[in-house]
Amino acid sequence: MQTMTLTINGTEVTAEVDERTLLLEFIRDVAGYTGTHNGCLEARCGCCAVEVDGDIVKSCNVLALQVAGRSVTTVEGLAPQRVAPLEHITTQSLAGVYRPLDALGAQDDDLHPLQAAFHKCHALQCGFCTPGMLMVLKDYLEDNPEPTRDEVRKAIGGNICRCTGYQHIVDAAMEAAENMRPVAAPAADG
Amino acid sequence: MKPFSFHSPRGLGEAVDLLERHGPGAQVIAGGQTLLLAMKERLARPSALVSLAEVADLRGWRYTDSGALEIGAATTYAALAEAELTGVPLRGWHTEIAAVAGDLADRPVRTMGTIGGALCAADPRFDMVTLVVALDAELDTVGAGGGRTIRAAEFFDPVGGTVLRPGEILTTVRFRPQDGFSGVAFEKFRYRVFDAALVSAVCALRLGADGAVADARVTVGAVHPAPVLATTAADRLVGGTPTAVDTVEIGLVAADEVLPAEQATTSVRRYQRELIGVLVGRAIARSHERAHTTTAGS
Known part of the structure; x- marks a missing residue:
């Protein structure tokens, strides 16, 4: 057992962990951020993707101790707060709960432009792969603010979605890229 | 697991000490992208892991006074792939190393995966394994008994694995200076973008003053447990200027040399044999084109 500290979404988490603990297990079981999903556990599906010091990794294939002391951003860190509690979101009430999508991204507590675009373009069905898709695309779009559709497809080559057929995910990424462009430079520091 | x-450890000396102290069960972990997968399957069962994450000397690259390119073994693919954005841009055919690093596995894996990790894992399907042999790189190692330099072709055991001794750490990958080659091209085939190569092929050419090929290396990876130099095919290139017809023919020579028809008895092997011909042909054509562009430009 070793004691280690990670900063997850800005909060320091210290725990005594078994050496075998994967970063994924630290995030989910120790820190309780269950938005990061355990899909295949062999670095294939990409559902567990998180950022470590601003670089995207598959957290199921990294030991927590390998990144001890560093700063992790999970999907929960994308939009610091939800716009509304989940139970209030129904098809009928969506318009009332969310601000108009065009206004999203303007304030700290709004959805990240990628999340807003995923919502708008219907880029998720079951949603299991979505956290990984969002994190990988965030990392990619900050590096390449003006991608082509083919480049987006290649960027999410390590993420598997069994529902959408990827079409709407690529749509959402292209939409988000447009909205992220003016803020891409400061966001890269986060 | x-x-x-x-x-x-914070330094290389400390890492060597730790490996020695923990004996043959100790293993180095760089990015861990291959090792952790093996550990989850219990194919690898190290009793101790010595991480190179905090050893700063092993990351990054530099040009030596003689113009050779030295890449730290724990340099990640992501760092290499973004070489043009960092302080030490790669020059000439060295950019092919960055191009290869940016087009393997997938984006998150490239963040963690390292060039040295791939070489020590010595999976023949890994692009870097083929590339270092193709470019005749030198590999520096350090161990309890001191350091040594191993030529890439001798680093990989023909039956699989490496010649690294227990407790030895790969520290540096050294590529020839610019004038070592005039043009280099790496080609591979994989089913999906993040898959390992089914066949990879590299052609590295040096042109003489008359514009003809003075020296050629043709290497085929992912077919046998270690990369194979197709010397007959390379010899065919020397002294001439390959035409489109030649590249196709020499590709077939390489296929005969690396995977003769009588050995290609399964459908996968037959497919690989076809791929060798095509990929070697493409690599020759592209490296030759680059060699001429470089020579004309300089």
Whole structure:
């Protein structure tokens, strides 16, 4: 057992962990951020993707101790707060709960432009792969603010979605890229 | 995974000491992208892991006074792929190394995966394994008994694995200076973008003053347990200027040399044999084109 500290979404988490603990297990079981999903556990599906010091990794294939002391951003860190509690979101009430999508991204507590675009373009069905898709695309779009559709497809080559057929995910990424462009430079520091 | 102890040395000397102290069960972990997969399957069962994450000397690259390119073994693919954005841009055919690093596995894996990790894992399907042999790189190692330099072709055991001794750490990958080659091209085929190569092929050419090929290396990877130099095919290139017809023919020579028809008895092997011909042909054509562009430009 070793004691280690990670900063997850800005909060320091210290725990005594078994050496075998994967970063994924630290995030989910120790820190309780269950938005990061355990899909295949062999670095294939990409559902567990998180950022470590601003670089995207598959957290199921990294030991927590390998990144001890560093700063992790999970999907929960994308939009610091939800716009509304989940139970209030129904098809009928969506318009009332969310601000108009065009206004999203303007304030700290709004959805990240990628999340807003995923919502708008219907880029998720079951949603299991979505956290990984969002994190990988965030990392990619900050590096390449003006991608082509083919480049987006290649960027999410390590993420598997069994529902959408990827079409709407690529749509959402292209939409988000447009909205992220003016803020891409400061966001890269986060 | 089997239980193990985990150590994060701050320097190379400390890492060597730790490996020696923990004996043959100790293993180096760089990015861990291959090792952790093997550990989860219990194909690898190290009793101690010595992480190179905090050893800063092993990351990054530099040009030596003689113009050789030295890449630290724990340099990640992501760092290499973004070489043009960092302080030390790669020059000439060295950019092919960055191009290869940016087009393997997938984006998150490239963040963690390292060039040295791939070489030590010595999976023949890994692009870097083929590339270092193709470019005749030198590999520096350090161990309890001191350091040594191994030529890439001798680093990989023909039956698989490496010649690294227990407790030895790969520290540097050294590529020839610019004038070592005039043009280099790496080609591979994989089913999906993140898959390992089914066949990879590299052609590295040096042109003489008359514009003809003075020296050629043709290398085929992912077919045998270690990369194979197709010397007959390379010899065919020397002294001439390959035409489109030649590239196709020499590709077939390489296929005969690396995977003769009588050995290609399964459908996968037959497919690989076809791929060798096509990929070697493409690599020759592209490296030759680059060699001429470089020579004309300089």
